[in-house]
Amino acid sequence: MLPSTQRTLLARVARAQRDGRVPALVAGVVRDGALAWHAGRGSFPDGAAHDDVQFRIGSITKTVCAVTVLRLRDEGALDLDDRLDRHLPGTPLGDRTLGQLLSHLAGAGSESPGQWWERAPGGTLDELGLGEADRVLPAARRFHYSNLGFGLLGEVVARARGAAWAEVAREEVLLPLGMTRTSPRPQEPAASGRAVHPWAELTLPEPEHDAGAMAPAGQLWCTARDLARLGAFLLGDTSGVLAPSTVEEMTLPAGIDASSPVWAGYGLGVQVLRVEGGATLVGHGGSMPGFLAGLWVDREEGTGALAMGNTTSGLDSGLAAGLLADVKAAEPRIVDEWAPEPSPVDPALLGPWFWGPSPYALRAVPGGMLHLGGLGRPGRSSRFRPGPDGSWIGLDGYFAGETLRIAEDHLWLATFVFTRTPYDPAAPVPGGVDGSGWR
Template sequence: MDTVPVMPEPVLPSTARLLLARTARTQREGRAPSLVAGVVRDGGLAWSAARGEVPEPHADVQYRLGSISKTVTAVVVMRLRDEGRLHLDDHLEEHLPGTPLGDRTVGQLLSHLAGASAESPGGWWERTPGGSLGELGLGPSDVVLGAARRFHYSNLGFGLLGELVARLRGTSWEDAVTAEVLAPLGMTRTTPRPVEPAAEGRAVHPWADVVLAEPEHHAGVMAAAGQLWASLTDLGRFGAFLLGDTAGVLDPATLEEMTVPAGVDSSAAGWASYGLGLQVLRVDGCTLVGHGGSMPGFLAGVFVDRDEQIGAVSLTNSTSGVDPLVFGLLTDLRAAEPRIVEPWTPAPSPLPLERLGVWFWGPSPYVLRSVGSDLLHLGPLPGRSGRASRFSPRDDGTWVGLDGYFAGETLRIAEDHLDLDTFIFTRTPYDPEAPVPGGVHEHGWQ
């Protein structure tokens, strides 16, 4: 029996007016020929609107996604990783031989740390028809930085990842992403080329209210970097995917892995980074994940707040000049309809209670506490600074760090001490009865 999809609860009328007012102002002030936008929660669009020359139903009109296509490409790469077909530390040469970036890894390409040129050689690929990988004629000049030296956004890098997907799947990039991502998510109005109804890409003159049609073509091997078109409804569904409604397309733990920033300290205020095919931003004290997109004639955005379980999407047919709308929509929705969190309920501790409480790293007090029935948290006392991480149990009785400074590190819990990556935490400061590294001075505390 077919299941009836659960429709998201609509936003309140007052919230709808607030969101519409922001959308209308963005379209007018940005002089966008047309603009559609929406907010996402509970699996899909909870509100949407259109401004400008948009045919009805507005949520079914296709716009070009631009670089949001990169995230779709990355999902297939991560599926290949989960299947054991590749590892993120594999050199590109192992799967796609013959390129000047062969010594760079798959993970570096996904996170724009491979030092690949920002653009492919030849004509501007976004405005000229593309060909095969061989026709690009890649050479040493397409490697512009050393591996893992710094973040450097690379359309070329994702073109290569799209070719990697095609080679390993034995099909085209388009067929792979359609079969493995778009179809399972029900994104039937997301296609490599426009299917009516679709907006025409426009450039708006900077000094006059006139427009110019932008070209549209297939980008060839560069398609994986920005080829896809989608409707607002489909982009909202992809937003729901980023919030965790993966429909079996990706393991939730793998999606979480994609959201982890590469090469930045995510505890610092006001940062922007890139995970594995996803932009990760800190905006107004909230961490947002998703991607922006631009192609000649189009701008797009999908960003979600995974903590609040809300997202926002927008599509417009203008080359430039339209301020990002999704961040403001998220701010409005968060303020107008704050999330009602699940109630706290008692849960059994994963450790005996006597193992929890205050432990000392040298003279510094830390608290080990349970989080629900299956996680631990070790961090400084409230009001003090220090390193903090959550830990998940392993089958051998140890615990592995999930985030923060101790991500990936092993925590071992003994009766009189904690052993965490050579750091020893004791019940009293520098307990002489515990295996404190370097020992404790024989005279003790004076």
Template sequence: MPEPVLPATARTLLARTARAQRDGRAPSLVAGVVRDGGLAWSAGRGDVAEPHADVQYRLGSISKTVTAVAVMRLRDEGRLGLDDPLEDHVPGTPFGDRSVGQLLSHLAGASAESPGGWWERVPGGSLEELGLDGGDVVLGEARRFHYSNLGFGLLGELVARARGRSWDDVVAGEVLAPLGMTRTTPRPSGRAAQGWAVHPWADVALPEPEHHAGVMAAAGQLWATLDDLARFAVFLLGDTGDVLAPATLEEMAVPAGVDPSSPSWSSYGLGLQVLRVDGRTLVGHGGSMPGFLAGVFVDREEGAGGVSLANTTSGLDPALVPGLLADLRAAEPRVVDAWRPAEPPVPLEQLGVWYWGPAPLALRAVAGGLLHLGPLPGRSGRASRFRRRDDGTWVGLDGYYAGETLTIAADHLDVGTFVFTRTPYDPAAPVPGGVDDRGWTLPASEA
């Protein structure tokens, strides 16, 4: 069991939650923070049944992350590749040439919504009943990020066909049950909140409909309690159990099409939203369906997560969960593990300063048996971590050299044709283009 937050911290978190419920005019709101494997604090505001953490709310697009986990399980089993065209797995759609990975990252150019009635308020049917055609392809592949509920409906169909069972059954058996999310279901079950639309100019509310979205269920169907959403936050923090390899979860959280060295950005990985907020990287997903808003985001460096569920169509401050995490971090910052000596993954003489042309960079050993190549303190420049391959080379994990090969020789490093030497443009090393015989000298003045 996680240690509860301190009383002063609990009051700060409650104050933020109470203000969000009042200002957002949510009929009810439940929220919590997660650390050390579970809920360390939670509260309910408004018309909330008790115990508040066991009332179901609709998750909306958080369902997409659950769908993405099911897809990545198929990938890890060798049943599909992220570069596979959709046609290989779901033939006959206008997106046959778009890849599985593009659909997961909203880069497939699929329309935001499915054709026909608004799927979030109209009961859905099968993929065939959607009647997709070329008009549902709105952008070229990999041209730009374009959020697509339809794309995740197609991914849900892929999962169902690959497993020979409905999407509902696959995610229940492969994701929800193993994570202990026993109160997460496709339709409300047991104690569940009514979804409401609150009038913009008066304090009255209108009930929102509830239904099964058919093939579009994979984009937003699930209902869950705060307790269950907290368990999913624990999963996102890295406690993946038998559901997914930690390295696969890490892969899902890599932003697509955005430079993560920028000080502030919002992006999408493989079924995961990746946000940069006040210098912190948050991973998770928001959700909305008529009558409901939800959020789950984690700060993996801090080892903490935040969750929220409300039964209102709109109006709730989207900064609630990041704000709860900021409050927790300020009041009870994580005490990191003590540094311990570790055997470096390469001989010591291979570490230290190397030069890309005249620019100095440092190759250092870092935790987990990795290497880090980056600028010296106080300098800017490219930086990447590398993991050793079985053949003795190293592969870039992030930054500019992600996916590139690093080879370490006695007198130079080679990274994707860039050669780093022990001294600037060392003439004894294989510098591309060679080194001028005149060496380092004063430039001649121009006549």
């Protein structure tokens, strides 16, 4: 990075460490699949490189858990519409689906019953003693963040693989991604968790423990260099751990109107934010007693940013996003050159179409896909990928998952008929067209 950019980034990190009173803070920027820049402020273990010191990353662990679940889904071992009790019988949440658990729509309790799991050693799922009180909301009614839900998902993975979730995560996700310094328990050099006194310049050690069945919700420890590799994964450098299309699926938020200028949502194991200026960020925040962390990527810019500090509270939660904004302003991505490519359909089928009287345009877009959207005025819009038998499947937007079929004189999409002229009487318009025509 340019020296001027590095100074801007360092100034932001230094202010965050001072103003947040963080004993040790490391932050970095991800580009081209790796940690492109990093800085540390505060007190680190003697002789340790800032980017090789472990911090506890809390709920960023959920992203790793989601990857293990989606690997099973892609293999055909489970489906996101499966009820939990198909894979994990005997819980009060058995009628909730795996997809609902992944996106925090299952109505599961935010925490596990019993002691404060983030500060007390955990046991097995049976020892948690789940009951009807852990069903706090009806399924699919509203977003309700649930650590318990990810504990249950980790147990689904463990039973499917016949090994502890942490072992599965290490062998199938962490090591293939090159995250060799990520582990369930701290490995030196590692920062020690601290609470900072609210009124005095004093710190207090926080406990460290094995969360047991709740480990998939927040157990992992990670270095800046390893966390950068997870950021590169979210940017599309998957090393075969998941198909790029599955990572894309993870980033699609549930129950959000993506046409709004600013919003916050949740996909499959990742948070998704639309921020001021129109950028969409994907990643996760994390907190455990003694630690705060954040990892966010801008997939459009191909850039990520991370921050980890050993403090229970105080670290600016917007630090990583702020670093992304700094990089975008100082060194914006130079996009690839445009070049012609074959049209995925006869070009004569592209151009204006009408949904009733509303004008739309069907366009070919890079990557062998189509785009249907309003022409000259707002309208429902989506990209479409090739489907079976010459059909097209909605990839995003209003028509996500819907089937588009193209004929010479009309488009058939989710029961809607688009015609070449407004309400073309020669096309199969449901309800017919008044024979006296426009008047």
